[in-house]
Amino acid sequence: MLRLTKKADYGLMALKYLAEHAGEPSLSAKDIAEAYHIPPQLLAKILQKLTREGLLRSHAGMNGGYSLSRDAKEISAFEVIRAIDGPLFITSCTTGTSTCDLTASCTIKEPLARVNESIVELLRNTRISDLLDHSGREEAPPELVTIASVS
Template sequence: MKVTRKSDYGLRALFTLAKFYGEQPVSIGQIAAEHRIPDPFLEKIMQELREAGLIEATHGRSGGYLLKRRPSQISIWEVVQALDGPIALVTCLDPNLKCAIEDGCPTSSLWMLINERFEHCLKELTLDDLLKAEQAHIS
Protein backbone atom coordinates (compact mmCIF):
# COMPACT_ATOMS: atom_id res chain seq x y z
CA MET A 1 0.00 0.00 0.00
CA LYS A 2 1.31 3.36 -0.83
CA VAL A 3 -0.08 6.44 0.82
CA THR A 4 -2.53 7.69 -1.76
CA ARG A 5 -3.33 11.15 -2.99
CA LYS A 6 -6.53 10.88 -0.95
CA SER A 7 -4.54 10.60 2.30
CA ASP A 8 -2.17 13.36 1.20
CA TYR A 9 -5.10 15.69 0.47
CA GLY A 10 -6.83 14.61 3.69
CA LEU A 11 -3.75 15.51 5.72
CA ARG A 12 -3.53 18.87 3.97
CA ALA A 13 -7.18 19.58 4.77
CA LEU A 14 -6.73 18.56 8.41
CA PHE A 15 -3.58 20.68 8.60
CA THR A 16 -5.73 23.70 7.72
CA LEU A 17 -8.36 22.74 10.29
CA ALA A 18 -5.60 22.31 12.88
CA LYS A 19 -4.31 25.83 12.13
CA PHE A 20 -7.77 27.19 12.96
CA TYR A 21 -8.47 24.85 15.89
CA GLY A 22 -10.50 26.61 18.55
CA GLU A 23 -11.48 29.38 16.16
CA GLN A 24 -14.06 29.49 13.38
CA PRO A 25 -15.08 26.66 11.04
CA VAL A 26 -13.16 26.45 7.78
CA SER A 27 -15.09 26.24 4.51
CA ILE A 28 -14.42 23.57 1.94
CA GLY A 29 -13.77 26.33 -0.60
CA GLN A 30 -11.04 27.82 1.57
CA ILE A 31 -9.35 24.42 2.00
CA ALA A 32 -9.65 23.60 -1.70
CA ALA A 33 -8.18 26.95 -2.75
CA GLU A 34 -5.31 26.83 -0.24
CA HIS A 35 -4.19 23.36 -1.30
CA ARG A 36 -5.41 23.29 -4.93
CA ILE A 37 -7.65 20.28 -4.32
CA PRO A 38 -10.63 19.73 -6.65
CA ASP A 39 -13.85 20.49 -4.73
CA PRO A 40 -15.69 17.22 -5.54
CA PHE A 41 -12.71 15.10 -4.44
CA LEU A 42 -12.26 17.17 -1.28
CA GLU A 43 -15.97 16.82 -0.44
CA LYS A 44 -15.64 13.03 -0.64
CA ILE A 45 -12.53 13.10 1.56
CA MET A 46 -14.21 15.33 4.14
CA GLN A 47 -17.21 13.00 4.23
CA GLU A 48 -14.93 10.03 4.97
CA LEU A 49 -13.10 11.99 7.68
CA ARG A 50 -16.47 12.90 9.19
CA GLU A 51 -17.59 9.28 9.15
CA ALA A 52 -14.32 8.35 10.89
CA GLY A 53 -15.15 10.82 13.67
CA LEU A 54 -12.18 13.10 13.03
CA ILE A 55 -14.08 16.21 11.95
CA GLU A 56 -17.53 17.72 12.20
CA ALA A 57 -19.48 19.94 9.85
CA THR A 58 -21.33 23.09 10.86
CA HIS A 59 -24.06 24.49 8.67
CA GLY A 60 -25.25 27.97 7.93
CA ARG A 61 -23.74 31.19 6.68
CA SER A 62 -20.44 30.81 8.52
CA GLY A 63 -20.44 27.02 8.38
CA GLY A 64 -17.57 24.75 7.56
CA TYR A 65 -15.48 22.05 9.16
CA LEU A 66 -13.87 21.70 12.59
CA LEU A 67 -11.63 19.09 14.18
CA LYS A 68 -13.47 16.99 16.77
CA ARG A 69 -10.33 16.68 18.92
CA ARG A 70 -7.22 18.70 19.58
CA PRO A 71 -4.53 18.46 16.87
CA SER A 72 -2.28 16.70 19.40
CA GLN A 73 -4.90 13.96 19.77
CA ILE A 74 -5.27 13.04 16.08
CA SER A 75 -2.54 10.79 14.75
CA ILE A 76 -1.40 10.63 11.17
CA TRP A 77 -2.12 6.89 11.36
CA GLU A 78 -5.82 7.57 12.10
CA VAL A 79 -6.07 9.76 9.03
CA VAL A 80 -4.38 7.25 6.72
CA GLN A 81 -6.52 4.42 8.14
CA ALA A 82 -9.71 6.42 7.61
CA LEU A 83 -8.88 7.23 3.99
CA ASP A 84 -6.73 4.35 2.73
CA GLY A 85 -7.43 1.46 5.10
CA PRO A 86 -4.85 -0.97 6.49
CA ILE A 87 -1.19 -0.26 5.88
CA ALA A 88 0.77 -2.93 4.03
CA LEU A 89 4.09 -1.81 2.61
CA VAL A 90 4.33 -4.94 0.47
CA THR A 91 1.65 -7.13 -1.08
CA CYS A 92 2.33 -10.11 1.18
CA LEU A 93 1.29 -8.06 4.24
CA ASP A 94 -2.01 -6.93 2.76
CA PRO A 95 -4.76 -8.56 4.87
CA ASN A 96 -7.01 -8.74 1.80
CA LEU A 97 -4.54 -10.77 -0.26
CA LYS A 98 -2.96 -14.20 0.18
CA CYS A 99 0.79 -14.43 -0.28
CA ALA A 100 1.73 -17.20 -2.72
CA ILE A 101 5.00 -18.01 -0.95
CA GLU A 102 4.04 -17.23 2.64
CA ASP A 103 5.58 -20.42 4.02
CA GLY A 104 9.34 -20.26 3.89
CA CYS A 105 9.56 -16.70 2.57
CA PRO A 106 12.97 -15.33 3.55
CA THR A 107 11.84 -11.68 3.66
CA SER A 108 8.38 -11.79 5.25
CA SER A 109 9.62 -11.28 8.83
CA LEU A 110 11.75 -8.33 7.72
CA TRP A 111 8.82 -6.70 5.91
CA MET A 112 6.59 -7.35 8.92
CA LEU A 113 9.08 -5.55 11.19
CA ILE A 114 9.43 -2.61 8.79
CA ASN A 115 5.64 -2.37 8.45
CA GLU A 116 5.21 -2.40 12.26
CA ARG A 117 7.79 0.36 12.69
CA PHE A 118 6.16 2.45 9.97
CA GLU A 119 2.77 2.05 11.66
CA HIS A 120 4.29 2.95 15.03
CA CYS A 121 5.81 6.09 13.53
CA LEU A 122 2.46 7.16 12.04
CA LYS A 123 0.74 6.50 15.37
CA GLU A 124 3.28 8.66 17.20
CA LEU A 125 3.00 11.63 14.83
CA THR A 126 0.01 13.94 15.17
CA LEU A 127 -1.50 16.92 13.42
CA ASP A 128 0.21 19.03 16.06
CA ASP A 129 3.57 17.67 14.87
CA LEU A 130 2.59 18.66 11.34
CA LEU A 131 1.88 22.21 12.53
CA LYS A 132 5.21 22.37 14.38
CA ALA A 133 7.09 21.08 11.32
CA GLU A 134 5.48 23.77 9.17
CA GLN A 135 6.38 26.46 11.72
CA ALA A 136 10.00 25.25 11.77
CA HIS A 137 10.04 25.31 7.97
CA ILE A 138 8.74 28.89 7.87
CA SER A 139 11.16 30.17 10.54
Protein backbone atom coordinates in the same frame (compact mmCIF):
# COMPACT_ATOMS: atom_id res chain seq x y z
CA MET B 1 7.25 2.99 -4.34
CA LEU B 2 6.08 3.29 -0.81
CA ARG B 3 4.23 6.47 -1.45
CA LEU B 4 1.27 8.05 0.24
CA THR B 5 -1.68 8.60 -2.06
CA LYS B 6 -2.58 12.13 -2.99
CA LYS B 7 -5.77 11.69 -1.09
CA ALA B 8 -3.87 11.02 2.08
CA ASP B 9 -1.72 14.05 1.37
CA TYR B 10 -4.78 16.17 0.85
CA GLY B 11 -6.30 14.85 4.01
CA LEU B 12 -3.24 15.71 6.05
CA MET B 13 -3.07 19.15 4.51
CA ALA B 14 -6.70 19.78 5.27
CA LEU B 15 -6.32 18.69 8.85
CA LYS B 16 -3.31 20.86 9.24
CA TYR B 17 -5.27 23.78 7.85
CA LEU B 18 -8.12 23.14 10.23
CA ALA B 19 -5.68 22.94 13.10
CA GLU B 20 -4.25 26.30 12.14
CA HIS B 21 -7.69 27.83 12.06
CA ALA B 22 -8.98 26.10 15.13
CA GLY B 23 -10.47 29.27 16.58
CA GLU B 24 -12.66 30.19 13.66
CA PRO B 25 -16.20 28.79 13.39
CA SER B 26 -15.92 26.16 10.73
CA LEU B 27 -14.34 25.92 7.32
CA SER B 28 -16.03 24.44 4.32
CA ALA B 29 -14.44 21.92 2.00
CA LYS B 30 -14.46 24.63 -0.61
CA ASP B 31 -12.49 27.01 1.59
CA ILE B 32 -9.77 24.48 2.20
CA ALA B 33 -9.71 23.30 -1.39
CA GLU B 34 -9.20 26.84 -2.57
CA ALA B 35 -6.44 27.48 -0.09
CA TYR B 36 -4.47 24.52 -1.42
CA HIS B 37 -5.73 24.36 -4.99
CA ILE B 38 -7.17 20.92 -4.52
CA PRO B 39 -10.18 19.74 -6.57
CA PRO B 40 -13.05 20.74 -4.28
CA GLN B 41 -15.21 17.71 -4.89
CA LEU B 42 -12.37 15.38 -4.25
CA LEU B 43 -11.47 17.07 -1.01
CA ALA B 44 -15.13 16.97 -0.02
CA LYS B 45 -15.04 13.21 -0.37
CA ILE B 46 -11.96 12.97 1.74
CA LEU B 47 -13.35 15.15 4.48
CA GLN B 48 -16.54 13.13 4.52
CA LYS B 49 -14.51 10.00 5.06
CA LEU B 50 -12.55 11.59 7.85
CA THR B 51 -15.81 12.63 9.44
CA ARG B 52 -17.16 9.12 9.27
CA GLU B 53 -14.00 7.90 10.94
CA GLY B 54 -14.50 10.37 13.73
CA LEU B 55 -11.55 12.63 13.08
CA LEU B 56 -13.66 15.58 12.02
CA ARG B 57 -16.93 17.10 13.04
CA SER B 58 -19.15 18.30 10.22
CA HIS B 59 -21.88 20.85 10.08
CA ALA B 60 -24.20 20.93 7.09
CA GLY B 61 -26.07 23.87 5.74
CA MET B 62 -25.14 27.45 5.30
CA ASN B 63 -21.98 28.54 6.99
CA GLY B 64 -21.40 24.88 7.64
CA GLY B 65 -18.11 23.10 7.29
CA TYR B 66 -15.66 21.03 9.23
CA SER B 67 -13.65 21.24 12.38
CA LEU B 68 -11.32 18.90 14.21
CA SER B 69 -13.10 16.57 16.56
CA ARG B 70 -10.09 16.49 18.84
CA ASP B 71 -7.06 18.59 19.58
CA ALA B 72 -4.43 18.51 16.84
CA LYS B 73 -2.08 16.93 19.36
CA GLU B 74 -4.42 13.99 19.71
CA ILE B 75 -4.69 13.13 16.03
CA SER B 76 -1.93 11.10 14.46
CA ALA B 77 -0.90 11.00 10.82
CA PHE B 78 -1.45 7.28 11.00
CA GLU B 79 -5.14 7.68 11.80
CA VAL B 80 -5.59 10.03 8.89
CA ILE B 81 -3.81 7.79 6.44
CA ARG B 82 -5.63 4.72 7.57
CA ALA B 83 -8.98 6.47 7.44
CA ILE B 84 -8.37 7.51 3.86
CA ASP B 85 -6.30 4.72 2.37
CA GLY B 86 -7.27 1.84 4.58
CA PRO B 87 -4.93 -0.37 6.58
CA LEU B 88 -1.26 0.07 5.99
CA PHE B 89 0.71 -2.89 4.76
CA ILE B 90 4.12 -2.56 3.33
CA THR B 91 4.08 -5.91 1.58
CA SER B 92 1.61 -6.67 -1.15
CA CYS B 93 1.29 -10.11 0.38
CA THR B 94 -0.43 -9.25 3.59
CA THR B 95 -3.41 -7.42 2.23
CA GLY B 96 -5.28 -8.41 5.32
CA THR B 97 -7.97 -10.33 3.52
CA SER B 98 -6.27 -13.10 1.63
CA THR B 99 -3.05 -14.62 2.72
CA CYS B 100 -0.21 -14.52 0.27
CA ASP B 101 -1.11 -16.49 -2.81
CA LEU B 102 2.51 -17.44 -3.03
CA THR B 103 1.47 -19.61 -0.11
CA ALA B 104 4.30 -21.05 1.88
CA SER B 105 6.86 -19.64 -0.48
CA CYS B 106 6.71 -16.02 0.61
CA THR B 107 8.96 -16.20 3.60
CA ILE B 108 9.86 -12.60 3.28
CA LYS B 109 6.67 -11.24 4.68
CA GLU B 110 7.35 -12.00 8.29
CA PRO B 111 10.55 -10.01 8.68
CA LEU B 112 9.08 -7.16 6.68
CA ALA B 113 6.09 -7.12 8.95
CA ARG B 114 8.41 -5.83 11.63
CA VAL B 115 9.52 -2.99 9.40
CA ASN B 116 5.87 -2.33 8.78
CA GLU B 117 5.22 -2.15 12.49
CA SER B 118 7.98 0.36 12.91
CA ILE B 119 6.60 2.57 10.20
CA VAL B 120 3.17 2.46 11.75
CA GLU B 121 4.67 3.39 15.07
CA LEU B 122 6.48 6.23 13.37
CA LEU B 123 3.29 7.58 11.90
CA ARG B 124 1.44 7.08 15.13
CA ASN B 125 3.95 9.33 16.82
CA THR B 126 3.53 12.00 14.20
CA ARG B 127 0.65 14.21 15.18
CA ILE B 128 -1.18 16.83 13.20
CA SER B 129 0.27 19.36 15.57
CA ASP B 130 3.72 18.27 14.42
CA LEU B 131 2.85 19.40 10.93
CA LEU B 132 2.23 22.95 11.99
CA ASP B 133 4.84 25.52 11.28
CA HIS B 134 7.10 25.70 14.27
CA SER B 135 9.40 28.35 12.88
CA GLY B 136 9.93 30.86 15.65
CA ARG B 137 9.52 28.33 18.37
CA GLU B 138 12.45 26.89 20.18
CA GLU B 139 11.18 23.55 21.34
CA ALA B 140 12.43 20.18 20.14
CA PRO B 141 11.79 20.53 16.46
CA PRO B 142 14.00 18.41 14.27
CA GLU B 143 14.26 14.79 15.32
CA LEU B 144 10.88 13.20 15.47
CA VAL B 145 12.32 9.83 16.17
CA THR B 146 15.61 8.21 16.69
CA ILE B 147 16.32 4.80 15.40
CA ALA B 148 18.63 2.41 17.08
CA SER B 149 19.69 -0.52 15.02
CA VAL B 150 20.03 -3.72 16.94
CA SER B 151 20.64 -6.41 14.35
